[in-house]
Amino acid sequence: MRKTVAPFPKTRLRRLRSTPAVRGLVRENSLSAQDMIWPVFLVAGENIRQPIPSMPGVERLSVDLVVEAAEMAAGLGISAICLFPYTAQNLKTEDCAEAWNPDNLTNQAIRAIKARVPDIAVMTDIALDPYNINGHDGYVVEGKIVNDETVAALVKMGLAQAEAGADILGPSDMMDGRIGAIRDALEGAGHRDVAIMSYSAKYSSSFYGPFRDAVGASGGLKGDKNTYQMDPANGDEALRLVERDLAEGADMVMVKPGMPYLDICRRVKDAFGVPTFAYQVSGEYAMIEAAVANGWLDGDKVMMESLMAFKRAGCDGILTYFAPRAAKLLKENG
Template sequence: MTSTPDQRVADYRAQLPSHLTPSRRPRRLRTTEAMRSLVRETTLRPADLVLPMFVREGIDAPVPITSMPGVVQHTEDSLLEAARKAADRGVGGLILFGVPATKDAVGSAASDPDSFVNRAIKRLRAEIGDDLVIMADLCLDEFTDHGHCGVLDSRGTVDNDATLVRYREIAIAQARAGVHMIGPSGMMDGQIAAIRDALDAEGFEDVSIFAYSAKYASAFYGPFREAVDSSLEGDRRTYQQDPANGREARQEVELDLDEGADLVMVKPGMPYLDVLRDVAESSPVPVGTYQISGEYAMIEAAAANGWIDRDRAIMESLLGFKRAGASMILTYWSSEVAGWIQDGLPEHLRPFV
């Protein structure tokens, strides 16, 4: 005679020695969704998310980025439309990257007050206002014909201090265009002090600086190179951090804080969760992380092949950053995820809010 499930359970329970019967049962707090929600340690809000966006000069319709399904190079008009949608969904901020039609050795378009990218910032501020935090990437790699983040000398080496002068010029142009926050990503020594000094001298004391303090020379940037039509020659290992180093990030963070950084960042995100946790535990200012293009592309590609549940993988990855200590997350899914939360998550995603 076949036993019932309850009979089988009773038989097995009878065989368990009494001294092995658990006295502490963590599963009691996992019995229902209401119970799990009551004791949940980490939650995700739309305001925790920052949306990276690309605006491209000289196009009349958005251009899809093939290695990042769902992400596009925007026109100025489509940029405004997408930014408004993100703001209405409660996204905390956006960060803008420019894709110029022409480049030169010193990335002139980045600091040109009349360039397409600074014009886009002006339109964002005029039409979006303070509904979310408008940020701009401050770097030269998108704008230089060699694809590096600074000014090159005759040997093809990025000159740190010459580059600081360009960063000061770009910071002033972005501040005049209307950004709330500047994101210096070039990893030049002394860049935060140089930018802070330039902003303050021009009366932009209220423009804050989100320092890319621990930015690693990562293989996960690949799709981003397509997104900004990168002209990179060589690599960036002489200024971005060595992936093997963790303690070094503390020094970079300390230097940026001493120089006036208002927030600090660890980039990439998922491969450097240990660094993120370390920085978050010691930082006196908010800490962000950037879920970069390669991380995005991996989840999208695996989901497209049916190997993972896309939506759950997205939410789980974002929750991992929050659990590690991130106050905010730069992710290309920001607007989509904020929409999910705003509309009320389906049952299988509710454990994430």
């Protein structure tokens, strides 16, 4: 039962806000560079930077520049970098075989980063959409996204990434049973220390638009993803999905998108007490940057406030495109 607060003036809650020192003493949550995972986009070639118009300040980087970016991130104390490939159109097929090619763009980048920056964790994405001519996270058969055949492909994709040296696999496809299948395959292949961060509560959201531009998936998508991504109206279902994925061998779970779903973050953390992450997705980033560009918001203050919201909601960490900028600000402010 909540205790009643003594009547004014004995209890003046403003006393604890009176100075920066006092505010610091009673602050309930804190943010550090170690709380952040930085999503980066890959492109083929060398010494290439491609700005993404719908995500101001974000670029696609060739592998050599991604390695430099990983070095910079590690120097700032960022815990992990997460890789997303921009796949050439000629490599997108019905069978999505490029997804498990040992020398695909993601696997090249994993090896290059681990060779030069071994201390930063490398996280990957497991879904077929970057390689699928249909733009979907799973195989499309007669207009339907098929589950079990997709899971078999995702297992091959995950094993290829583990062989390349990935530390954390991020299945984002939302197929049923894929966590258990990937975990069993990792154990069988001797990759017992590779962690899985499951996109357990990934909603069928309209906040992903700029991301699809970034990975070149916007134009190829046929239909929508409503049959496998979550209905934004549902909350209890997220808890069922998290419970299932943990039982199947997930080490960490994620809620995606982030800020519109802070209630889900809180419920997941309260219900399970496991490492819980949120993805501050491309649409969230783009909205903030658009408002900042118009002079309507203070960019640094809004960025930090948005990140702190995730910690307050119970998240252990955040995937955010703001990671380097936020980490630099934290370092400057001591």
